[in-house]
Amino acid sequence: MSFPRYLILIITCLSMAKYSVAQQVTDILDGMAQCPIPTYPQLTATQSIEKSKAITILADKSGINKNKVAKFTGNVMLINSQQTILANEVELNRESSSVKATGDIHFQNKGIDIFADQLNISESLGATTLKNTQYQLAGIAGHGGAGIIAVSREGTLSLIDSSFTTCYGASPDWQMNASEINISKDERYLEAYNARFSVFNVPVLYLPYFTIPIGDDRQSGFLYPEIGNSGKSGFTTSIPYYWNIAPNIDATITPKYMLKRGSQLMTEFRYLHDEQQGQFDLEYLDQDNEQEDNTDARYLVRMQHVGTFSERFRASIDYTTISDDNYLVDIGSKHYNDNDAYLYQTGELAYFADSWQAKVKLQDFEVLGDNKTNYKALAQLELASHQKIDVLDGLFDVYSEVTNFDNADKTQVTAQRYHVEAGLTFPLVTPAWFLNSEFKILQTHYLQDNIPLESELEESVSRTLPKVRFHGGVNFDRQSHFWGNSFTQTLEPQLQYLYIPEKDQSNIGLYDTTTLQDDYNGLFRDKRFSGLDRIAQANQYSWGITSRLLDSANQEQLRVSLGRIVYLNDSNFTFEENQGIVADASALAVEVYARINSRWQFSSDIQYNTEDDVTNKSQTSIDYLFGENQTIQLNHRYTRDVSGMTLEQLSLAGNVSINKNWQVISRVTQDLQQNRSIETYAGLQYQSCCWSLSFAYHRYITANFDEPSSNNKNRDEFNNGFMLRFSMRTKDITDMFNSSIFGYKRPYFLNN
Numbered sequence: 001m002s003f004p005r006y007l008i009l010i011i012t013c014l015s016m017a018k019y020s021v022a023q024q025v026t027d028i029l030d031g032m033a034q035c036p037i038p039t040y041p042q043l044t045a046t047q048s049i050e051k052s053k054a055i056t057i058l059a060d061k062s063g064i065n066k067n068k069v070a071k072f073t074g075n076v077m078l079i080n081s082q083q084t085i086l087a088n089e090v091e092l093n094r095e096s097s098s099v100k101a102t103g104d105i106h107f108q109n110k111g112i113d114i115f116a117d118q119l120n121i122s123e124s125l126g127a128t129t130l131k132n133t134q135y136q137l138a139g140i141a142g143h144g145g146a147g148i149i150a151v152s153r154e155g156t157l158s159l160i161d162s163s164f165t166t167c168y169g170a171s172p173d174w175q176m177n178a179s180e181i182n183i184s185k186d187e188r189y190l191e192a193y194n195a196r197f198s199v200f201n202v203p204v205l206y207l208p209y210f211t212i213p214i215g216d217d218r219q220s221g222f223l224y225p226e227i228g229n230s231g232k233s234g235f236t237t238s239i240p241y242y243w244n245i246a247p248n249i250d251a252t253i254t255p256k257y258m259l260k261r262g263s264q265l266m267t268e269f270r271y272l273h274d275e276q277q278g279q280f281d282l283e284y285l286d287q288d289n290e291q292e293d294n295t296d297a298r299y300l301v302r303m304q305h306v307g308t309f310s311e312r313f314r315a316s317i318d319y320t321t322i323s324d325d326n327y328l329v330d331i332g333s334k335h336y337n338d339n340d341a342y343l344y345q346t347g348e349l350a351y352f353a354d355s356w357q358a359k360v361k362l363q364d365f366e367v368l369g370d371n372k373t374n375y376k377a378l379a380q381l382e383l384a385s386h387q388k389i390d391v392l393d394g395l396f397d398v399y400s401e402v403t404n405f406d407n408a409d410k411t412q413v414t415a416q417r418y419h420v421e422a423g424l425t426f427p428l429v430t431p432a433w434f435l436n437s438e439f440k441i442l443q444t445h446y447l448q449d450n451i452p453l454e455s456e457l458e459e460s461v462s463r464t465l466p467k468v469r470f471h472g473g474v475n476f477d478r479q480s481h482f483w484g485n486s487f488t489q490t491l492e493p494q495l496q497y498l499y500i501p502e503k504d505q506s507n508i509g510l511y512d513t514t515t516l517q518d519d520y521n522g523l524f525r526d527k528r529f530s531g532l533d534r535i536a537q538a539n540q541y542s543w544g545i546t547s548r549l550l551d552s553a554n555q556e557q558l559r560v561s562l563g564r565i566v567y568l569n570d571s572n573f574t575f576e577e578n579q580g581i582v583a584d585a586s587a588l589a590v591e592v593y594a595r596i597n598s599r600w601q602f603s604s605d606i607q608y609n610t611e612d613d614v615t616n617k618s619q620t621s622i623d624y625l626f627g628e629n630q631t632i633q634l635n636h637r638y639t640r641d642v643s644g645m646t647l648e649q650l651s652l653a654g655n656v657s658i659n660k661n662w663q664v665i666s667r668v669t670q671d672l673q674q675n676r677s678i679e680t681y682a683g684l685q686y687q688s689c690c691w692s693l694s695f696a697y698h699r700y701i702t703a704n705f706d707e708p709s710s711n712n713k714n715r716d717e718f719n720n721g722f723m724l725r726f727s728m729r730t731k732d733i734t735d736m737f738n739s740s741i742f743g744y745k746r747p748y749f750l751n752n
Helices: 021-030 734-738
Strands: 009-013 055-059 061-065 069-079 084-093 098-108 112-122 127-137 143-152 157-164 174-183 189-199 202-213 226-230 234-238 241-246 249-258 262-272 276-285 298-308 313-322 342-352 356-367 375-388 395-407 414-429 433-449 460-474 476-482 485-500 538-550 556-567 588-595 600-609 614-627 630-642 645-657 662-671 676-687 692-702 717-727
Touching: 055 061, 055 084, 069 098, 098 127, 112 143, 313 356
Parallel strands: 009 055
Antiparallel strands: 055 069, 061 069, 069 084, 084 098, 098 112, 112 127, 127 143, 143 157, 157 174, 174 189, 189 202, 226 234, 226 717, 234 249, 241 249, 249 262, 262 276, 276 298, 298 313, 313 342, 342 356, 356 375, 375 395, 395 414, 414 433, 433 460, 460 485, 476 485, 485 538, 538 556, 556 588, 588 600, 600 614, 614 630, 630 645, 645 662, 662 676, 676 692, 692 717
């Protein structure tokens, strides 16, 4: 509180309503079972004195002794622009410029409410001191008690012999006691000295110095530790330290100890500017005690950046590398799953003009395991132009690229590819129908080097192919009644014709070409393969039909799609088996989605080969939704002939809240073809309003890249582990569940 040189007193004696501050606190805390943050009424709303240095005092009685000491008794309220004090008795000493208050004291400023037995204000020291206190921080759950609380003129709080907790009740679930606690004036962080933590009145941890953020703003300090165990690394513990370098720059430094392997340091650096943002990660283990030769360091380096340099220029980087193939399997990383087979290493710089754009790309994949023959594109230049023409709102498009392919295996073929694609497109679109017509010429030239003697590949190859494509559809709808309800029923047939003449391409290597997914949407693509190394012959039409039921809110309740490709002549466009691409026959693609009611949902995607009478691929899921963030999901996934194997997996996943405090998350995935478990995950979390405890168990199959076999059946290796995490604030383990091998609600991914 600040005093003017000449104390001005505005004294009003009022007969104020009697009330007990202690009883007010008790009444508030009695209703704290759900930990709402207590709020205390503003003790004054007098706006006229907020900018004044005067002190307003309201009291039942008052008196002045020799014009030196003023004494006020009975419901005393002392108000100035910074704070308000309620007390039974207040004395103002003009000579010492001090204030003394006793009895049922309630001190309030914009950041804290303090209840105390005694209060002293010293103008010379510029501080307010309260004794035998209980306090509540404004707007947040933090509260506690202190033998002495000192409030500086700037608003900083110093609590001596104090406690802090975010729980309420006579016996808080957890509490920190400290010899001294300092709280910043803006209540962004709390620092404690000689901090002793207790859980259910049992001491669990001592820290000589501890700092934590207590507001919404980011502050430097230690984050909550995490304890775990795994079969590969043994007991693990980590304590992250968050460093708020600047408002737009921060870092998290996490020392991690693994009983079997040793100490690891993990660093995450992030930056955010108006037009640039990115993240740099480094995980470093100097020596791995589990390795026979532990002299080599093991590490992961990851960099991501996205930015614009103007309205026209954009750049991005996504680069990750690891010390050895088994780093993810042995040590793991939050950035990748243990069974990931490759790491991205890409960079791109793009320029966007009004009618054209240019890109320079570098693309590589760090392949894990024995298959090191993947090609990298160093570098790739793309140019694209789009010009409107006056005929039928048409477009004249030109796309060109120059790509240099290299390989880490120096025995493999290398190549330069030059490609130009030009043509006319006429899009006609109305609410009731659409028709897109496309006429293009595709010209590609290859310069190939390091060709084996007996190979069919040629050093110089040119390929010219025309492409004609018509794709149209009609949208019908009508009002229908099913199951006693009114729906809008749609009928959406589509038809596409695609023509590309036959061309022998066996003299061209495979550098960036893979088979595309043959789902319902894939029926209407203009190509069967990604990349440009193979452009499949096509004289075919694709048909498809979709019907939907929409309720009165226009929400989709049922969708059924059916379609296939019909080849008008036999194709002799084949590939060698060792090139890894198989010419798939026309398959019947079926998609079904049904929202049976507010709780049950069903979805299924099937690609059925009618020629061979077999299912190529299918995915079916049933979801039961029975509350907010509560789901049980059953998934069946099947894929025929993946690297000579058939994959069939069944998984059951659930996220169930037992009550308002307890939550269970689980997932089980079984390989039906090889009759083995692939993943078992179980998580249990207790959440109160002021703390949470999470426990998770994870058992999953891992890849061992030391073995040359491509069949996981011969190299099954399981990792078992658990995680234990305590947090003073609510912490959810759902993110850990989502990052498991098969991300929840992402049932399309298979693992072998």
